Amino acid sequence: MSEISIDTLKTMLANLDDAKKYQSLRDVMETLPAPDLAAVFEDLPAEKLPVLFRLCPKDLAADVFTELTPETQQKLIDGLTDTELKAVVDELFVDDATDLVEEMPANVVKRILGQADPTTRRMINELLKYPEDSAGGVMTTELMELRPDMTVAQAMEAIRRNGFDKETINNCYVTDDSRRLIGVVSLRALVLAKNTEEPIKDLMDSNVVSVSTTTDQEDVSNLFGKYGFLAIPVVDAENRLVGIVTIDDAISILQDEASEDIAKMNAIGPSDKPYFKQSMWDLYKSRAPWLLFLMISATFSSLVIRGYEDALAAVTVLTAYIPMLTDAGGNAGSQSTSTIIRGMAVGDIQPHDLPRILWRESRVALLCGGTLAVCNFVKLLVFDRIAAPVALVVCLTLICTILLSQIIGGILPVAAEKLHVDPAVMASPLITTIVDTTTLLIYFNIAKMLLHL
Amino acid sequence: MSEISIDTLKTMLANLDDAKKYQSLRDVMETLPAPDLAAVFEDLPAEKLPVLFRLCPKDLAADVFTELTPETQQKLIDGLTDTELKAVVDELFVDDATDLVEEMPANVVKRILGQADPTTRRMINELLKYPEDSAGGVMTTELMELRPDMTVAQAMEAIRRNGFDKETINNCYVTDDSRRLIGVVSLRALVLAKNTEEPIKDLMDSNVVSVSTTTDQEDVSNLFGKYGFLAIPVVDAENRLVGIVTIDDAISILQDEASEDIAKMNAIGPSDKPYFKQSMWDLYKSRAPWLLFLMISATFSSLVIRGYEDALAAVTVLTAYIPMLTDAGGNAGSQSTSTIIRGMAVGDIQPHDLPRILWRESRVALLCGGTLAVCNFVKLLVFDRIAAPVALVVCLTLICTILLSQIIGGILPVAAEKLHVDPAVMASPLITTIVDTTTLLIYFNIAKMLLHL
Known part of the structure; x- marks a missing residue:
């Protein structure tokens, strides 16, 4: 190196x-x-x-x-x-x-x-x-095409004659008279073929995975990860071969899409430039709108607190646990959302899995919430020395908020996908804001009930 | 498809x-x-x-x-x-x-x-x-090796004889008598060579990028993204060829590392299993410890609030803006941290760039903080109808907390990298907790000063 x-x-x-x-x-x-x-x-x-x-x-x-x-x-x-x-x-x-x-x-x-x-x-x-982020938009048309009735020797001759200006010849694509894709044969197979008079149609693999020109570039790239291809052929509506996407393009797409998802999950408008290539204006533009939007949506949490000012005035110690509770809800919610978003991005999770998702998320939420509540109850009584009923309010809120946050966290990305909104945007930033308000409502209502405020 | x-x-x-x-x-x-x-x-x-x-x-x-x-x-x-x-x-x-x-x-x-x-x-x-996540741990030893004084025809003959059990023959590696790596030649170049009597040493590319057996698998995979290779040779301390890493392995590594970073950034212990393959116990184990740790570290924010109970009792409306302020700080902090972490993961940012990072982050933080403060000031006066001095306290806190959060967000991942701790763990979860405490301290101190509490 x-x-x-x-x-x-x-x-x-x-x-x-x-x-x-x-x-x-x-x-x-x-x-x-x-x-x-x-x-x-x-x-x-x-x-x-x-x-x-x-x-x-x-x-x-x-x-x-x-x-x-x-x-x-x-x-x-x-x-x-x-x-x-x-x-x-x-x-x-x-x-x-x-x-x-x-x-x-x-x-x-x-x-x-x-x-x-x-x-x-x-x-x-x-x-x-073709749209810039479709298979058609990222493919190249410089591919090596062979015919099924060529022999191996004829195919090698064709490659030697025409291979120079092809982006890759490691895979060659076999088409019929109407240019319909019927198979793929690797240069490796041609070179290693024992019998150079064998026709290509006997040597080729006819179970060829192809994509359409309109397939999203991220879906195309995931196929490389899944099947280990070096190139994927792109066909039009009539299954005619129009191009290939090569693995070097797929690797860049996967890296860019992961960076984009990470940015969105952290409330940043994505940019395709490296950090030091971004101007102050680029950085400002990608960050300020999200911060502003989230600040304004925090109005709801202020409204809830102001609505329960009397309760807070009666038991002032309740205020001390607001950040802990909203953070716990936010953390639990982004655990679920980010898991589901990433699972959908790499193809492990489909939108129709929603019922299974909710069933898993509720069970794990109850387990996590229970653990946290028990630990917290002990801490509140022993270290913070607060009254048992108040400790009970805090811990019941903890269980409810984690349950609700992980359920919301499971639903949001699937809902986004169905509404054709980018799920990554639904992660940490938005879930935090939603969960803040629900957590506070749960907290004050449990307090009012148990403490008779 | x-x-x-x-x-x-x-x-x-x-x-x-x-x-x-x-x-x-x-x-x-x-x-x-x-x-x-x-x-x-x-x-x-x-x-x-x-x-x-x-x-x-x-x-x-x-x-x-x-x-x-x-x-x-x-x-x-x-x-x-x-x-x-x-x-x-x-x-x-x-x-x-x-x-x-x-x-x-x-x-x-x-x-x-x-x-x-x-x-x-x-x-x-x-x-x-070799360690599992090093180049030695992911490489294969089944590669095609050629000698510099072979002719193209002899090389093709060697490939036909020995190529069957090689993981790839698309690139062949040229070594000298002591097996030291001296060049690479593609099957494409061999097939397209005009003169089959040309020696390999004239056809090969002698500027070959290689990695050592101990190179981290993520660094190896990033080289594929950067240079567009199909395979990278792995050499030992004496530059002797010991194996190759192929691009299909690199793609899986890149996807897994991105998933792992996304999980860690969202306070989840990473798992290499797909979502539905994880048991309840797997899910619990990856989520509960982080939630517990973050809940306990929120003790600091409770302590700060309890320490300023008098101030809060005097101006109760201050409580209403606690979630908005801590969220704004948390969001701003994770914007910086996640940007730097991703930049380091894809190789755009090096630890020695820290001074440049801090200079950029402070300037963009002041721009963002200023914008938010102005918008919020108007909102507090016009819609929330709170007193101007209180609005001033909230808005000054906003500027200070965003500045501090983005600076801390810039320092944390670089510090982690230097201390050989995983930077991704420093993202959203930890920064939220740190920023909560600093935000509250700033808030109450500005309030005490300006409102003479």
């Missing part, structure tokens, strides 16, 4: 550049993986970008370009001549070129499409039709 | 089994992907397991076996004869066999190792030496 840090790399490249040692600079860059080189490019001043980029070997240049953030891509494109831009666009895979077109402003898009050759332009326009 | 649900599948297979239509049963099973078939096996009664398993075609059987949970694997092994067990173990890849040995009780392990052939047994014992 290259143990050199990106900072050291930056300094080294800057020194070589200052000393105009361009040949050494080129030699060093050639030995670096594209993502590391891209990280260095990210922080270059705009005028240095095209200079260093021209020194990159041609095939590395395209890989580095793909790894750059849209902002840096645009700065770089602005510094390139039309001929240089054409060289880059020709080297890009069609799915990466499509992503680029989606991110750039109109005038840059015009320049890019103007430089792309007609076939590439047609493929880009084709891919632009 | 096979649109049939696992439940339908179960019913279908059970019907065929009852009707003793074993040939049809076998035919149906043959068309199913191994993970789907494994899902059906999971819910079979113990006595049915070996019966159906015997009907599986041999190569499918090993794949299905690998996908089963350890509990079901053990039930199944108990029902198999020694000869049948040997057939399964021989078909398993060594890394899967090692996982199996790690999960089974001693008597089953003895049976498994007794049936494995000597080479497999030696490889399993070798792999068992």
Whole structure:
């Protein structure tokens, strides 16, 4: 593993550049993986970008370009001549070129499409039709297609002739005369085949798992995790092969979706930029609206407390346990919600499981609530030395609030999924607010009953 | 995509089994992907397991076996004869066999190792030496190794001869006479090579990214996301090639680690079982201790409130805003913590970035706090109609608590990382408790000062 840090790399490249040692600079860059080189490019001043980029070997240049953030891509494109831009666009895979077109402003898009050759332009326009987060939006059309009646030898010949510009040839897809997908055969199977005259239709696996162009990208990515594929074919409504999604795209999607869920669960509007790439305004925009919304929804808890001011005035010690009770409810609720949300995200839980969810959640809630109540009762009597009836109020509230919180926590994400709202948003932030109000209502009502207030 | 649900599948297979239509049963099973078939096996009664398993075609059987949970694997092994067990173990890849040995009780392990052939047994014992969550623990030793002075034709010949039992041949690794890793060459490059007499050393990529046997599995998996590899070679301290980690393992690791972080962030002890596979006791065990710990640590907030009972009695309306203020602090704190934790998990943020983190977090906290304070001040005066000095107390507390929460939220995960404690545990649950106490202290002290209590 290259143990050199990106900072050291930056300094080294800057020194070589200052000393105009361009040949050494080129030699060093050639030995670096594209993502590391891209990280260095990210922080270059705009005028240095095209200079260093021209020194990159041609095939590395395209890989580095793909790894750059849209902002840096645009700065770089602005510094390139039309001929240089054409060289880059020709080297890009069609799915990466499509992503680029989606991110750039109109005038840059015009320049890019103007430089792309007609076939590439047609493929880009084709891919632009699909929603960005669907299988159609993330797939590439550069795949290796074979026919069922080819022999292994003919297939290998076809791969040698046409494989160069395919995104992957590790899996080849077998289609019939109407381009309908009928099987998949791995390069491994072709290479290891004992009999090179065997027809592909005997060698291929005809139980091929495919997705439709409209399948959500997260569902597609989960299939990779589940089945261990390297690529999944994408078919249209007539089962005609239109593209493939490769595992490198799936891995990024899974990481991004997990980050997005974690952000939402913690009341943050998601951002696809790394932390230090976000501006103050990005950070503010993703955090302030949620904090504001939650603050305003806390009005309900204030209203409840103000409605029971007399009870609180009569037994002032009740106030002391408000944070403990609302936190216990909030923690119990987010335990359930986050479990269900993650289970749905990875495909372990389906919305129709709701009755089973509620049955499990209520039982575990009673167990947890019971344990907490018993421990707390002892603590209140022995350490806090408060009166037994008040301790009883606190502990009964604890049981009820944990039961209710875990039930609400189980229902919310399933309800969200059915209403086509993002379940992750229902986690910690919203459940805390809901549970606060219900906890306080339970607390004061039990107090009024047991303490005769 | 096979649109049939696992439940339908179960019913279908059970019907065929009852009707003793074993040939049809076998035919149906043959068309199913191994993970789907494994899902059906999971819910079979113990006595049915070996019966159906015997009907599986041999190569499918090993794949299905690998996908089963350890509990079901053990039930199944108990029902198999020694000869049948040997057939399964021989078909398993060594890394899967090692996982199996790690999960089974001693008597089953003895049976498994007794049936494995000597080479497999030696490889399993070798792999068992590495910690379970290190690169050594997840790697496989069944990789395709080439020599630099082989020609392309000789390399292809070697692959055809030895490739069958390798976990992947899509990437082949080039080693020198002392087995030191010197390069990587893809099967794609070999197949597409124009000149079959070209030596491998000219075709290979010698800038090969490798990891050491002790590298943490999460760091290895992040490299797949970053560089888009299909496999990463693992080397020992002398740079000798000892194994490879493949991308299908990396995807599961990334998903499991994300699930684990989400669980910890929501005060749940992590479990590697899917929701419905966890027993009541599993669920209780993962939730109750955290709830209990958090309840007990809420003692501090009760103490603070009881310490300021006089102030609260004097201005009773102060009580009404306690939940809103502690929630705002908790939400702001978990926004920061979860952002930093996720950033560290995906490698965007390093512990040495702490000063930059604090500088960003304080500025965004002041912006958020300011916005909330202004909105809240208006709301308190206009809607809640409380006195301006009290409103001022609430709003000043809001600014201070958000600033402090986001700073603490930035420090906690970095401190945890430096102390080798899991940062995810520092997220929502712990930060809520810490922030509750500090918020209340700020609140009552500002109240005492401004309201002259």
